[in-house]
Amino acid sequence: MRSIQDTLYNWLTIKVVFEARPEDKSAKDTMELFEGILLEDHKLSNIIVTKEEPMYFVAYEKDGERHKVRFPIELIDVMLEQIQNEPDKYINYE
Template sequence: MQLTDALFNWLQIQIVWEARSSDRSARDTVLFFEEILREDHQVEKLEKKIDGDHYVIKYEQNGSAKSQTYPREAAEKLLKDILAEPKYNQSFE
């Protein structure tokens, strides 16, 4: 998996997990992508922030500070799709 794809997938599911903190599947998927980023791409210290119409992911790769930007609408699409589907909106408590 390409680094940019792994970062984007991590970002999308991280957004879902933050909105649905009791969703264990979202948590497990976040951890899965963090493992891919760490083991396959030597990425550490992931953090995201919103900057207008974009998300910016800051991270370290092999000791160097880097960043990647993604459109906010695309990053939030997975959450919107999940929220629009009634069968995925059950309680996770």
């Protein structure tokens, strides 16, 4: 099983892509996969994302305790930037 930190990173990265490309079924499916791991395997709840330069903050509850982690915006947004810079390589096949 992946660590909570790794799973949150992967989930947030693809969540940012999906929010920018809501028609992208692959992004949606991947986001839901990681979300399922967070909720079912890691037993997280009340996940809230905020963005304040230069970080994304992810707050969540686990075992009745509130936790907060942060990720640099540039690290999370790199996949979205790749897609936006080379859209012909990331065609949405429905």
